[in-house]
Amino acid sequence: MLKHDFFPKAIPSRPTGHYAHIILLRETESYALFQTDGELNTARVPAGAKRDDSIITRITMFKRKQTTPERLVGRELLRRYGLLAAEREQATADAPFCDYNVEFCKQCPDCIAYGFAIGDAGSEKSKVYSDTAYSLTAFEYSHETFTLNAPYESGTMSRQGDVTSRINEQDHVRPQVIFPAVITTRDLTFPMFKYVLNNVLRTRRYGAQTTRTGTMTNHLIGIALTDGEIFSNLYFTQRLYDVLREQEVDLSEPVNVHNALTVATNLVPALLAEDQVAVSQWLSGDELSQFLEETFTANESAVQALLREAHSDSKQYAVSYVLKGQKGKS
Numbered sequence: 423m424l425k426h427d428f429f430p431k432a433i434p435s436r437p438t439g440h441y442a443h444i445i446l447l448r449e450t451e452s453y454a455l456f457q458t459d460g461e462l463n464t465a466r467v468p469a470g471a472k473r474d475d476s477i478i479t480r481i482t483m484f485k486r487k488q489t490t491p492e493r494l495v496g497r498e499l500l501r502r503y504g505l506l507a508a509e510r511e512q513a514t515a516d517a518p519f520c521d522y523n524v525e526f527c528k529q530c531p532d533c534i535a536y537g538f539a540i541g542d543a544g545s546e547k548s549k550v551y552s553d554t555a556y557s558l559t560a561f562e563y564s565h566e567t568f569t570l571n572a573p574y575e576s577g578t579m580s581r582q583g584d585v586t587s588r589i590n591e592q593d594h595v596r597p598q599v600i601f602p603a604v605i606t607t608r609d610l611t612f613p614m615f616k617y618v619l620n621n622v623l624r625t626r627r628y629g630a631q632t633t634r635t636g637t638m639t640n641h642l643i644g645i646a647l648t649d650g651e652i653f654s655n656l657y658f659t660q661r662l663y664d665v666l667r668e669q670e671v672d673l674s675e676p677v678n679v680h681n682a683l684t685v686a687t688n689l690v691p692a693l694l695a696e697d698q699v700a701v702s703q704w705l706s707g708d709e710l711s712q713f714l715e716e717t718f719t720a721n722e723s724a725v726q727a728l729l730r731e732a733h734s735d736s737k738q739y740a741v742s743y744v745l746k747g748q749k750g751k752s
């Protein structure tokens with residue numbers, strides 16, 4: 423089981439070096455769009471870290487494309503279970519009103535874990551770190567260009583000699599593209615860590631969305647408790663790529679996620695050892711499954727209890743360090 427006593431009993435006001443890393447493979451399960459200005463985001467990087475240093479283009483998934491949907495899932499749950507008010511008029515001391523990027527409440531588990539910035543009205547640093555994620559396989563094998571037609575009423579592309587100009591080309595990420603990722607929480611209490619992990623496990627839609635695209639599954643590899651920061655998403659991706667090449671896996675075809683998970687589970691302890699951080703625990707395999715089963719029981723009272731505990735810890739932190747200075751000012 424995950425060592426509860428590793429986590430601080432209360433969120434400290436200054437960094438105390440309690441790092442919990444959630445290590446996962448994100449996998450697209452339908453066509454997804456991670457774009458700015460109408461184009462898929464990509465980067466030119468070495469294919470591997472050791473064996474293959476040829477340069478390839480990878481699809482990138484920026485930090486906000488990962489954290490925003492996860493935050494919104496958590497915030498929806500807080501409203502569902504009465505810990506955030508759905509409307510401003512319904513706000514109470516125990517269920518404040520919190521409007522994402524517009525009016526942060528500065529005390530709910532989301533505001534305290536992921537941070538906020540509201541101009542002159544204050545800011546809170548994020549205690550959840552993530553970084554750009556890179557596709558395991560190259561752009562050329564990981565995307566598809568769709569021509570999106572908008573036909574006339576008759577279903578044809580021309581009418582009385584005029585051809586419709588309503589044709590759009592758009593690159594999509596293919597299904598079954600893998601994005602290795604590390605999410606790091608710093609100095610969160612155990613309930614607050616579980617809040618963040620729950621968001622990661624539940625979030626299914628990423629990127630620019632319609633109702634039927636952008637589905638992803640987050641496959642958890644393990645949780646590492648350490649006294650410092652560890653390897654980056656890019657390095658993890660490159661090392662995983664190296665091992666798969668070594669095993670002669672065809673990386674121009676969709677990679678079997680179960681195979682990638684097995685390889686990654688064996689690889690992570692070696693990467694952690696290279697990082698020279700003290701590892702209090704590396705939880706994976708059957709022990710991890712058991713921990714997840716016991717912690718994230720799919721019934722309403724268990725979910726509510728998990729959120730209540732996180733809310734109590736974030737509120738305590740807010741009262742001690744965030745809301746205090748504010749009252750003095752006004």
Ligand SMILES: [Zn+2]
Binds near residue numbers: 527528
């Ligand atoms: Zn809030």
